[in-house]
Amino acid sequence: MPDRRDFLKQLALGSSVALATVASHAAEPVTAAAFPSNPFRLGVASGYPTHEGVVLWTRLAPHPLEAQGGMPPVAMDVQWEIAEDEGFRHIVQRGVARARPEEAHAVHVELHGLEAEAWFFYRFRAGGYTSRIGRTRTAPAPEADAPRLRFTVASCQNYEHGYYGAYQHMLAEEPDLVLFLGDYIYETSTRPPRVREHAGPVPRTLAEYRQRHAQYKMDPDLQAMHAAAPWLLTWDDHEVENDYAGDASSHGTPVDTFLRQRAAAYRAYYEHMPLPRAMLFDATALRLYSTWHWGRLADFHLLDDRQYRSMQACGYLRTGAPAGASAGCLPREDDTRTMLSPAQEAWLDATLAATKARWNLLAQQTLFSPLGEEINHQMRYRLDGWDGYPAARQRLIDTLVARHPSNPVFLGGDVHSFMVSTVRNPADAERKPVATEFVTGSITSRGPGQARMDAAVRLHPHLLYANSRRHGYLRIDVTPQQMLVELRGVDSVERMLTDVSTLARFAVTDGKVGARNL
Template identity: 50%
Template sequence: MVLWTRLAPEPLAPDGGLPAEIIQVAWELARDPGFRQIAASGTVYAEPAWAHSVHVEPEGLEPEQTYWYRFHALGATSPVGRTRTAPAQYAPVSRLRLGVGSCQHYAQGWFGVYRYVAADALDLFLHLGDYIYESTWGDDLVRSQGGQEPVTLTDYRRHHALYKTDPDLQAAHASCPWLMVWDDHEVENDYAGAISQNNDDPAWFLKRRAVAYRAYYEHMPLPRTMVPLGPSMRIHTRLHHGALADLHLLDNRQYRSPQPCPKPGRAGAAIIRDCNQRLDPAATLLGTRQEQWLAANLRASTAHWNLLGQQTLMAQADSAPGPGQAFFSDGWDGYPAARQRLLDILAEPQPRNPVVLGGDVHAFWVADLKKNFDDPRSATVASEFVTTSITSQSLPEDRIQATVRENPHLRYANGTERGYLRLDVTPERVRADLLAVPSVKVRAPSCHVQASFIVEKDRPGPVPI
């Protein structure tokens, strides 16, 4: 458990409105929302070097219990947050309710989706990246995040603080524990390792990456083991939810190979055809060490379900109608050899019941993950659910549906609405509800279930219900 806050009476000021002094912060963790039964408490010190952020990791708590927490500093008391401890590692667990979200451009819409996250009584919420956007783009913007792209530590701190001022996002954070991984926009669009989209000098870009990672840590409920060291910050991890599920959280930005066949004079993504570089067997999305770590953890897992929290669509998505193929190079389609290495492991008897979760593409996608995507008769080795964006604008729907028609393993896709994904996990099945709002241009949109699917244990492949 990590309890997070930041002291910032003027959050958009360069110093948060505080002097460059260390400030004492008291914290309390209770078994009841009225704080009559205190389970743990203590004092920590918010340092200006870390933007007066606080990361508390209480110890000695009971497993699978709900707690409430708050902070006291400078004569003020924070709002109360609700959190939970995980079940003991091998304990029998009957249920996990997991929310999944990604891609929340501040200017493109109100965060009304989070009103429903906050009310959903989730055990966990998993954010799969693009928590902030470094640049402004899109049509029919509802608010401003400023026109200047962040480059310095002060810039990134202001960006995070601006997003955190949204009351619906605050309420969702306070409603349940959050698990975090990043994607590209927390630093810069389409970056790959030390290579920026603009193909900047890698030494310069790594300095930018270092301050972006530092600001990310300062503003997220992350443990001390994830503290950044310069431009390096390990965020991939595994968490156990009793005997029910292992959650493998991945980082597909920090260690990846550059995207294949970029446009002349640039790096980053492109729609590519006839690109031999794409087939490079040494290319990697996760990096060699993370690949080896993931393989070992998957093969060692004894859980009923193995949930992979990663950033984007894993299934092949050929966007060229008829003969020939075209792929978006920034996702797994740009790294088919790396994907095949992972799918080969998912096809083994251990791990049991793999389900891949993704975001990034601003649309709901549901897919069979095949041993060989070019052969419709190939075995399905895992199930995939990709959440739509919280606010970020999607591709035209006709292009999405054309891709579905071209790829029979893509069972469903819809980019017309924003929202989030909710999984209800039991030992026998996973139910996925695709929760959508018709508009993010209003502060309080309605919310409905766009579609629902079930994956039965030992039977990979989502089935609509």
């Protein structure tokens, strides 16, 4: 089998893309002439690994930014293969999937019956073309005492704000898994200066959201990282509309109109991500919240704090909304307001009660710990984050106290800053620590000024570190004894090639809440 590092180098260079005509093991409904060019221009991806399977993804789109990706309105068969080696001499499974026009000719192949804790190579074929080769892996068996897990955490990759050089360095670090925590696309254009330009208008329709996803997927560094390891994902707001809350538009759009827009955005998200089909709950919703096991070493509890949340509290200014658009809002402290929904809260309570993992990773979109600003001797809070939903946050803390899962660690994004904090229980007189928290910086999205971060560290004893100067990701190594977290920052997002450095290193010891600065 080729060396893993050699394969990753090939991914980075794009040399794994093969456009040769190949022998087919099953009849295809179209000929090579049906494609004006390579239909695999959006690359390949895998995700949601179990101990015996994984989801493989691709989409046929010879002209990704055109209507229907440049595809005719007919279904086509796509062959897939998964092998033990990059040369595909030892194929373990193969089959044919149907790419349908109503699903943007996207393909989701859900594999089962694979060997646990093993790496594999995969590819797709259609119309005489072969996709680039992807690399993926399965998780350890459920009762396995896995010795190690390396994964990376990313979020907030505004295309117009810069290049995705962070993924070049992430690729070289050979993670077992990539965890993406929201704002995969951005729906609006930013104010100048822009490093790159969005194609098309601000998306509102299914065709427009498909175009925006396709443009992001065409980025070579993002494609290479998708092809190198399986991903777990959740979304935030920009996949639909900035700061939307449940069925409430942040722009005051009528509910029925906004729900049609949201359904289109959700559909396009599913079509472009390696998600299990079971997450496609119905025509208008996706159930993303779920738990994924890495043997007995770690459980990833993926949360969705955007789809089901209550409207932001009174006092939140809804961008572009007409007067009275926030009618029906409730005070910030109202205990009926939710970030997760009663159903998701009940699911998480039962999940944390049943977990047997050494490390319990609560993967959600944003900063969980309080982060207020003192203005004119009064505390002001960001109402779109957990600070805007204190009762919901307390209920989750109460669940951690009651269920006492082993080594709970919050992982978040959204705030475009690297942050490290200790989650404490405000309902406890001693404010006892209940969890550790790490928030990744953005891949490219611009953050707040560092002066605000420095003031926040001085104001909040639970906040150990805050850096908004640099963009990047978290690299996390987990063993039964400890979790080592490195905050990796690139030098610039305005250049395609950039250096990376470790901004800070923290460790969490098994059985102890809180991060130690190394």
